[in-house]
Amino acid sequence: MARNPLSQQALLEMSRNCAAVLNEVGVDASTAQLVAAAGVSERTFFRYFPMKADCLRPIMEDGYLRFVSAVQDNCGAGESTDLLEIVCSAFIAAYGHGEDGLDQRFLELITSAEIYRRLWLAINEETMQALYAPMSQVLGLPEDHIDVRIAADAATRLAVESIRLMALYSLSAHQAATQVADALRRHPLMRPAAHR
Structure with a gap:
């Protein structure tokens, strides 16, 4: 069964959460920290953000x-x-x-x-x-x-x-x-x- 794609609002909220981690940790924030901040699985994270910066x-x-x-x-x-x-x-x-x-x-x-x-x-x-x-x-x-x-x-x-x-x-x-x-x-x- 196909999943519904995430809304733009949901992606924006994920992005803001990732930005908060980057504000706190800096450029060296790990992918794992960004995935955790986004609140989705790693697979979902990379579906929407193929490169780390895309978050x-x-x-x-x-x-x-x-x-x-x-x-x-x-x-x-x-x-x-x-x-x-x-x-x-x-x-x-x-x-x-x-x-x-x-x-x-x-x-x-x-x-x-x-x-x-x-x-x-x-x-x-x-x-x-x-x-x-x-x-x-x-x-x-x-x-x-x-x-x-x-x-x-x-x-x-x-x-x-x-x-x-x-x-x-x-x-x-x-x-x-x-x-x-x-x-x-x-x-x-x-x-x-x-x-x-």
């Missing part, structure tokens, strides 16, 4: 999906056409409440430990692709237009650098995203040609 995929994906959703909401609201403002407020909405398990030690782990950093970088690529549609909407251009792709890349870069600042300096999502947005605004490539 963090649901929690990372949850963050990026909340971020993309917040960008879509902000783009659809039509209150602003300032992409940096849209993306900055979306990042704060997605990561500013602290219930996602992304505490200081977890952020340090995913941004520096090679096994988890690779997964994080792959998810950043997925984030960028998911942002094509909302960037297309706010810019009024087709999704495959170069301006849309560059905007999606810049939005992802804001999120990536904000998470790095949170990891390095214990900043809040608001502090980190605001600093990154301000830095991007100061950058010559981000200013209109007349002001360069």
Whole structure:
């Protein structure tokens, strides 16, 4: 008899439990410790998380999906056409409440430990692709237009650098995203040609 697959919510809970172990033990947490934290058999653990690092995929994906959703909401609201403002407020909405398990030690782990950093970088690529549609909407251009792709890349870069600042300096999502947005605004490539 076939088993029902685990729900996304169940996988997210397992991922949060694994993140708690990694927060406590660090990168050297054993597979056995992660399996125990997930609360399933080793066979079930590896069915859903084929590689050890994959146990963090649901929690990372949850963050990026909340971020993309917040960008879509902000783009659809039509209150602003300032992409940096849209993306900055979306990042704060997605990561500013602290219930996602992304505490200081977890952020340090995913941004520096090679096994988890690779997964994080792959998810950043997925984030960028998911942002094509909302960037297309706010810019009024087709999704495959170069301006849309560059905007999606810049939005992802804001999120990536904000998470790095949170990891390095214990900043809040608001502090980190605001600093990154301000830095991007100061950058010559981000200013209109007349002001360069």
